[in-house]
Amino acid sequence: MKLYLDPGHGGSDPGAQGNGLREKDIVLDIALRIRSILVNHYENVEVRMSRTSDISKSLAERTNEANTWNADYFLSIHANAFNGTARGYEDYIHSSLSDSSTTAQYRDHMHAEITKVNQLPNRGKKKANFHVLRETTMPALLTENGFIDNPEDAALMKDSTWRQQVAQGHVNGLANAFNLQRKPNDSVTYKVIAGSFTSRENAEKRVAYLNSRNIESFISTTTVSGETRYRVQAGAFSSRENAEKRLQEVKNAGIEDAFILSDNNSTQDDQGQVQSGYSIVGQTFQSPEQMDQYVKEINPNAIKLGYYYLTFGDYYGIRGDVAFAQAIHETNFFRFTGVVQPSQNNFAGIGATDSDNPGASFATPRDGVLAHIQHLFAYASTEPLPDKYPLVDPRFNLVNRGSATTWTALNGKWAVPGDNYGQLILEIYDRMIQSTIAKLENIREELEES
Known part of the structure; x- marks a missing residue:
């Protein structure tokens, strides 16, 4: 597949502006990430970009290049602006095309x-x-990734993790539309992070402490919500099991806020796509307050469900906080923008297929979470269902018991085709962990400075 990738504007044309941001910079960053993921992780993909730096280029030059190159797809990346109050994502195909056209079908994959x-x-x-939609001879799509003059959208744009996620969403759409195949042996690194600090001095103190306990570590830098953070890394492993052993060593040394960051070796540091086969069965690490606080940062009106995910997760031996991340993915941060409605209390999309079949409904939010955890138990275990709580999952007995013991094994089972379903859940989980760690470190530094 030959992709012509077009970051909008550039050079003397900044595009939309607002909240200290310029469209040309944001879209170039996203486009470069799209190219990196595609080239590093997918077979038989060629990517040509209209620009890879801050240069001026006319619209005619862009479409002429794509046409001469005989690209299979033209993808133009943009950000929007209006009056400071508008928010959201939208995408465009040419006005002359029908909803059944090939271009529209490709767009359906991308949009989803x-x-x-x-x-x-x-x-x-x-x-x-x-x-760029009219003058291209191949299917073309233009995406508008938020409103740069809206404070909420701009706050997301400033976050490098968000830009990576948006890039990954574009890649996932391309992979589905063009049936792209991942490269074999696309490896994963599991990094043990033993602290994340806004102060390099505090990070150096952590390294010295770990070294005194015979745990080698070093400092790496990353950007979270536009802020430079100094991460103390205490090892990197190709095996999750080995990473968890090191994590326990670090925690035994008194570093309770250490965590594992899943990172694909070929992507940028601390921004890789999560490919982990992380087990569905296991301990819940996030507290109810931490889970609820994370989702309310995105959706202040989100219902509080952390207590139920911890309680039922612990009882059934299911990682309740990862299940919570799955619920975030299924409901778009409990905004219910898909076919499932809030009144259904169906946080896992159980039984939902389309607008004609929105899936199961549960009497209370508590029952909805219980059904979710029971459904995961059905996939992850062949043991009989413990009987403390009634069976409320209507599809429990339809599951091939024990057929998905890891989150990525849910691909193609919980969601169809869902090639990256489990990976997307784990990416949300990683972001939730990073958010919690950042808050804890900020509190610690405030206490140390007071």
């Missing part, structure tokens, strides 16, 4: 995957007479 992960209100699929 991008809106799963971008944390933005979905403004829908649209059509327009834009030059």
Whole structure:
């Protein structure tokens, strides 16, 4: 597949501006990430970009290049602006095309995957007479990734993790639309992070302490919500099991806020796609307050469910906090922008297929979470269901018991085709962990400075 990738604007044309950001910078960063993921992790993909730096380029030059190159797809990345109050994601194909056209079908894949992960209100699929859609001889799509003049959208744009997630959403859509195949032996590294600090001095103190306990570590830098953080890394492993052993050593040394970060070796540091086969069965690490606080940062009106995910997760031996991340993915941060409605209390999309079949309904939020955990238990275990609570999952007995013991094994089972379903859940979980760690470190540093 030959992709012509077009970061909008550039050079003397900054594009939309707002909240200290310029569209040309944001979209270039996202496009470069798209190219990196595709080239490093997918077979038989060629990517040509209209620009890879801050240069001026006319619209005609862009479409002429794509046409001369005989690209299979033209993808133009943009950000929006209006009056400071508008929010959300939307995408465009040319106004002359029908909803059944090949271009529209490709767009359906793109739209579905991008809106799963971008944390933005979905403004829908649209059509327009834009030059890059009209003058291209191949299917073309223009995506508008949030409103740069809106404070909420801009806060997301400033976060490198969000930009990576948006890039991954575009790649997931391309992979589905063009049936792209991942490269064999696409390896994963599990990093043990023993602290994340805004102060390099505090990070150096942590390294010295770990070294005194015969645990080698070093400092790496990353950006979280536009802020430079100094991470103390205490090892990197190709095996999750070995990483968990090191994690326990670090915690035994008194570092309770250590965590594992899953990172694909070929992507940028601390921004890789999660490929972990992390077990569904296991301990819940996040507290109810931490889970609820994370989701309310994105959706202040989200229902509080952390207590139920911890309680039922612990009882059934299911990782309740990862299940909570799955619920976030299924409901778009409990905004219910898909076919399932809030009144159904169906946080896992159990039985939902389309607007004609929105799936199961549960009497209370508590029952909805219980059904979710029971459904995971059915996939992850062949043991009889413990009988403390009644069976409320209507599809428990339809599951091939024990057929998915890891989150990535849910791909193609819980969601169809769902090639990256488990990976997306784990990416949300990693972001939730990172958010918690950042808050804990900020509190610790405030106490040390007071």
